[in-house]
Every structure is written in C-alpha cells, then in structure tokens.
Amino acid sequence: MLRSTMGCQIEPKQEPGRRTPLRGLERRRPITRCRALQYAPCATRYIAPRSYPASQQAAIRCRVGSLFIIKIAMPLIGRLPSYWETHNGRIVLSALFIFFSSSTAFFAKLLEIYAHQPGGLLFSASVIALFAIATVLFFLLICFGRLTRWILALFVLASSQAGYYMAQYGVVIDVDMLENTMQTNPAEFWGLVTPSLVLRTVFLGVLPAWLMLRGRLRPVGFWRALRARLLLITGALVAAALLVVPLTASYASFIREHKQVRLYASPLYFTYSLVRYANLRWFPHAPQPHRTLAADLKVVDQQRPGQIVVLVVGETARADRFALNGYTRDTNPALRGQRLVSFTQVTSCGTSTAVSVPCMFSALGRSRYDSAEARRSDNVLDLLQRSGVQVLWRDNNSDSKGVADRVRFENFRSPQRNPVCDPECRDVGMLDGLDAYIRDNAGHDILIVLHQMGSHGPEYYKRYPTEFEKFRPVCRTGELQRCTKEEIDNAYDNTILYTDHFLSKVIDFLKPYDRTHGTAMLYVSDHGESLGENKMYLHGAPYAFAPQAQIRVPVVLWVGQNFSYSLETAMRYRDTPFSHDELFCGLLTAFGRATSLCEQQRAFFALRKPAHPG
Numbered sequence: 001m002l003r004s005t006m007g008c009q010i011e012p013k014q015e016p017g018r019r020t021p022l023r024g025l026e027r028r029r030p031i032t033r034c035r036a037l038q039y040a041p042c043a044t045r046y047i048a049p050r051s052y053p054a055s056q057q058a059a060i061r062c063r064v065g066s067l068f069i070i071k072i073a074m075p076l077i078g079r080l081p082s083y084w085e086t087h088n089g090r091i092v093l094s095a096l097f098i099f100f101s102s103s104t105a106f107f108a109k110l111l112e113i114y115a116h117q118p119g120g121l122l123f124s125a126s127v128i129a130l131f132a133i134a135t136v137l138f139f140l141l142i143c144f145g146r147l148t149r150w151i152l153a154l155f156v157l158a159s160s161q162a163g164y165y166m167a168q169y170g171v172v173i174d175v176d177m178l179e180n181t182m183q184t185n186p187a188e189f190w191g192l193v194t195p196s197l198v199l200r201t202v203f204l205g206v207l208p209a210w211l212m213l214r215g216r217l218r219p220v221g222f223w224r225a226l227r228a229r230l231l232l233i234t235g236a237l238v239a240a241a242l243l244v245v246p247l248t249a250s251y252a253s254f255i256r257e258h259k260q261v262r263l264y265a266s267p268l269y270f271t272y273s274l275v276r277y278a279n280l281r282w283f284p285h286a287p288q289p290h291r292t293l294a295a296d297l298k299v300v301d302q303q304r305p306g307q308i309v310v311l312v313v314g315e316t317a318r319a320d321r322f323a324l325n326g327y328t329r330d331t332n333p334a335l336r337g338q339r340l341v342s343f344t345q346v347t348s349c350g351t352s353t354a355v356s357v358p359c360m361f362s363a364l365g366r367s368r369y370d371s372a373e374a375r376r377s378d379n380v381l382d383l384l385q386r387s388g389v390q391v392l393w394r395d396n397n398s399d400s401k402g403v404a405d406r407v408r409f410e411n412f413r414s415p416q417r418n419p420v421c422d423p424e425c426r427d428v429g430m431l432d433g434l435d436a437y438i439r440d441n442a443g444h445d446i447l448i449v450l451h452q453m454g455s456h457g458p459e460y461y462k463r464y465p466t467e468f469e470k471f472r473p474v475c476r477t478g479e480l481q482r483c484t485k486e487e488i489d490n491a492y493d494n495t496i497l498y499t500d501h502f503l504s505k506v507i508d509f510l511k512p513y514d515r516t517h518g519t520a521m522l523y524v525s526d527h528g529e530s531l532g533e534n535k536m537y538l539h540g541a542p543y544a545f546a547p548q549a550q551i552r553v554p555v556v557l558w559v560g561q562n563f564s565y566s567l568e569t570a571m572r573y574r575d576t577p578f579s580h581d582e583l584f585c586g587l588l589t590a591f592g593r594a595t596s597l598c599e600q601q602r603a604f605f606a607l608r609k610p611a612h613p614g
C-alpha cells in the first residue's frame with residue numbers, strides 16, 4: 001500500500017554500474033526517479049556514495065527514504081494519539097506546534113541570512129531544532145498538573161497573535177512594543193484587526209487551544225510522572241548539546257553577529273518581554289515621590305514681547321518623505337512657500353510613540369531614558385508652567401503618554417470637541433478656538449502643543465481627506481503585504497501631504513500674532529516608519545537594530561519677525577546632526593528660561609549663540 005503510493009518508479013533501461021552495498025538492489029532495474037525522495041530526510045543524500053552511478057545512488061536514497069518512512073516515521077505518527085493523552089506528550093506536541101506555527105518570521109530571518117551560504121541550510125536547520133528543543137524545555141519546566149492544559153491553551157492563543165504581527169509587519173515583541181500595545185486605544189486596535197488576523201486567530205489560536213483543553217490526560221503517579229519529566233528534560237538537554245557542539249563556531253558567529261534574529265523566536269522572546277514588562281509595570285521596587293527638577297530655573301530674557309510657540313508633535317513621519325529634505329515627490333507644496341528651516345539630520349529617541357513622546361519632553365535624553373524615571377520626574381512642560389508660561393496640550397492622537405498629566409489637556413479625538421471629523425477627526429480641527437485661548441491668556445507667554453494623528457499606520461488611506469489623495473493608486477487595507485510597494489508609498493505620501501497642509505495652517509494661524517508677539521512653530525515627528533523595506537512594516541523595532549526609516553524624523557521650524565531667535569541663524573544648522581534630546585532645553589531657551597540642566601545641552605533654539613555651535 002505504502003509502496004504503491006510512495007514507491008519508486010522504475011525506468012526500463014538498464015545502466016551498467018558497480019555493485020551496491022545493499023543486498024538485492026543490483027537485481028532491480030536502475031531507478032532514476034523516486035517519489036519517496038520527496039519525503040526522505042536530507043541525510044539520505046550522504047548515504048549514497050558519489051562514486052556510484054547516478055541511478056544507483058538514486059536507488060539507495062529511495063530505499064533508505066522508504067525505510068525511514070515505513071520503519072520510523074509511520075510508527076511514530078501512529079503513536080501520536082496515545083502520546084497526546086499523556087502529560088508529557090501533550091506538552092511536547094503542543095510546544096512544537098506553538099513554536100512552528102508562530103515563528104515563521106524567525107525562520108524567514110534565518111534563511112535570509114544563511115540560505116545562500118555554504119552549509120547555511122544545515123546550520124539553519126540546527127538553529128531551528130535547537131529553538132524547538134528550547135521551547136519544549138520551557139514548557140516542560142512551567143507546565144504541571146491540572147494547569148498544564150490551560151497554560152498551553154493560553155500560550156497558543158498569545159503566540160497566534162504575536163506570530164501574526166512578527167510575520168506580517170516584521171515587528172519584535174519587546175518591552176516597548178508591549179508598552180505600546182497596552183496604550184493602544186480602541187480605534188487603533190480596530191485598525192490592526194484584519195481578515196488574515198481573524199483567520200489566523202481561529203485556525204492557529206482558538207482551535208488548537210480547544211484541542212489542547214479537550215480530553216482527559218491519563219492519570220499517572222507523582223513519582224512516575226516526575227521521573228518521566230526528568231528523563232525528558234535530560235534527553236532534551238543532551239539533544240541540544242549534540243546540536244551545538246559540532247557547529248560551535250557557527251553558533252558563536254550567530255550570537256555575535258545576528259543576535260536580533262532570536263528576538264523573533266516565539267513564544268520564548270515575547271514571554272521574556274512579558275515578564276520584564278510585568279516586573280517594571282506592576283512590581284515597582286518602591287513607590288517613589290515625584291521629582292522636582294531645575295530648582296534654579298529662572299527667567300533670563302524679559303525684554304521680549306510675549307511669546308506664542310506652537311509645538312506640533314508629529315506621528316510616524318519619515319524625514320526622507322519630506323520634499324523639504326530632498327524627496328523627489330512634491331509632498332510639501334504648502335510649506336515650500338513659507339519662510340522656514342527644515343532640519344534634515346534629526347534622530348528620534350525611540351521607535352514608538354510610547355517611548356519617543358515622554359523621552360523628548362524629559363531631561364533624561366535617549367542615553368539615560370527610563371520610562372518610570374521620566375514619568376515620576378518633571379518634564380519641560382512642568383518647568384515652563386512653573387515659570388509662568390501658559391501650557392495647553394491638544395491631542396488628536398491617543399494621549400500625551402503622561403507628559404501632560406499636570407498641564408491643561410484637551411482631547412480632540414471626538415466630534416464633541418473637534419469640528420473637522422469625516423468621521424475621522426482631522427488634525428486641522430485642533431486649531432479651533434485657539435484665538436479665544438490666546439485672548440484669555442493675554443500678557444502671558446503661551447506654549448500650545450498639538451499632538452497629531454499624522455501618518456499613523458497601517459491604515460494610511462484613512463489619515464487624510466479625499467482631496468489630499470494626490471498619489472494613486474493607494475493601499476486601502478491595513479494588511480500592507482497585500483498591497484504593492486507603490487500603493488503603500490502612495491497612501492503614506494498622501495498622509496505627509498496632509499501634514500504639510502496642517503503645518504501650513506498652523507503657521508497661517510500664527511501670522512496675525514506676529515505683530516504683537518514673538519511667534520514660532522516647531523514641528524517634530526515622534527519616530528519614522530518602515531514601509532516594506534527588507535519586509536519590515538510599521539515601527540517599534542529595537543533601537544539598536546532599527547532601520548534609518550524608523551529613527552530619522554522631520555523637524556521644521558518657522559519663526560515670526562519678533563521671535564527671539566532668527567531664522568537665518570537656524571538655517572546654518574539645517575544639516576547638523578540633532579536628536580530629540582535637543583527639545584527639552586530648546587523649549588526653555590525659546591521662552592528665555594535658563595537652568596544649569598541646560599548648560600551643557602544643545603537646543604534647537606540656542607543656535608544663534610556661537611559659543612554653543614550645535
């Protein structure tokens with residue numbers, strides 16, 4: 001039966017050749033094609049000596065392959081149902097399913113690196129086997145008693161989600177990504193729900209979870225179970241050692257040069273991230289009081305008219321997609337007509353909103369940034385408010401990520417407050433009623449922060465009104481892999497076009513105040529975006545491995561005639577490398593506030609001082 005479906009096709013023509021070591025094989029007619037080879041393990045390649053004629057090599061491979069299937073694979077498959085009913089069996093089989101169904105991004109990254117190297121496929125197989133064993137070991141160590149089935153079901157559900165986002169968007173589930181996920185609002189969540197995600201959740205999550213929960217596990221005595229578990233763990237450790245020892249040099253180079261690949265191994269890495277995240281979030285070491293910074297903060301420049309600064313915190317805009325920075329498409333038709341400077345070499349603090357936004361307002365800077373430390377310390381808005389500046393935060397994004405906790409905050413994500421919703425509430429609606437706010441705060445310095453929806457993905461096509469759909473055709477789904485690169489680029493570039501329009505409106509709003517106030521608009525995007533380069537989408541990559549597309553951000557400065565700092569001076573520094581770190585002292589300087597915290601710090605607005613030339 002088996003032979004008839006998987007057996008060898010025999011060619012009628014006899015070929016001369018040497019005798020083969022397998023008894024009886026020489027009496028057969030030579031075999032040139034064998035369907036069984038499709039199923040035979042690669043190892044059979046090494047069984048047939050190259051010195052034999054091709055037909056006899058094929059015969060040997062065919063026989064060994066068939067033997068493997070009949071004697072080893074089939075009996076193993078036959079035993080699976082009864083193995084599934086044991087504790088260890090369910091753990092091992094479920095662990096392998098969880099690993100292989102959710103680590104496709106891991107396999108793809110491995111093959112990307114090794115597929116074309118000599119011996120690369122063998123090494124890739126070894127790494128995959130090693131991580132499969134590590135996954136089995138992990139579950140053998142955490143699954144006990146009645147909890148076993150529930151733990152497996154929970155992990156298969158979580159892995160189906162993590163596997164989807166890693167495979168589809170190339171993201172890594174690290175602590176920052178979990179922080180991001182926890183801060184996702186319902187609108188953002190529904191934007192990420194796609195038909196593929198639903199299908200994957202059902203077939204690789206819900207159904208397997210149901211199977212893992214179903215049926216009784218054969219009861220077995222405690223000591224017997226423990227002995228079997230210890231034997232299995234020992235066997236797994238030995239197998240892991242056998243995989244690593246012959247390829248030690250390759251493993252050493254893998255760990256040294258390609259360590260980012262392991263971040264895609266599911267569920268091991270996301271479990272590690274989850275434990276770290278829970279530890280940071282829910283088990284803080286000790287409650288610490290709020291830290292007041294810059295006790296020496298003082299006003300140093302009082303000879304000015306009142307200042308009005310609008311700071312636009314952008315969302316997901318890439319520096320290289322601004323025509324102002326040299327992009328070949330005209331994505332800045334409105335800003336091109338304004339007197340402004342676009343800084344071309346600015347890097348972000350993080351690759352996600354949850355990191356970049358609190359970081360850019362904190363005194364810590366990227367090198368010392370810690371989310372808990374930033375949250376419990378004064379940020380630049382606190383300092384400005386304390387020194388007499390009226391601070392208003394208007395938000396059309398998710399929220400201020402804790403930055404505006406102690407200043408006036410207005411939510412513009414709903415039609416109750418935002419007059420420009422179709423039904424998506426547009427950034428330009430945040431300008432509504434600002435004249436009244438300025439009037440009410442006459443005689444004060446004013447900082448208005450506008451937190452944009454900007455280019456938030458993956459549904460770029462929703463981020464602009466129809467009249468801004470200049471580049472066509474556009475991708476009209478959140479499943480970016482189903483669109484061509486051109487469609488994704490078009491949709492994304494249209495979002496930049498809309499941001500260009502919005503920024504120009506902000507400048508036009510400020511112009512009438514230019515006669516009576518010092519006015520300025522500073523636009524800073526929070527992070528960039530991957531648009532399919534190297535199969536990466538969205539953002540949130542670990543900073544050390546993040547592509548330039550995710551960390552190079554556009555920064556645009558417009559200043560009125562009476563503003564303390566001249567545009568001409570700023571213009572000289574348009575190609576100087578800056579980062580989000582500059583914003584903290586930049587805002588203080590813009591309002592003529594000084595503190596020892598900023599003595600060594602560079603700032604966007606401090607550019608005219610030759611003593612601190614960027």
Ligand SMILES: [Zn+2]
Nearest residue numbers: 316352353526
């Ligand atoms: Zn963001």
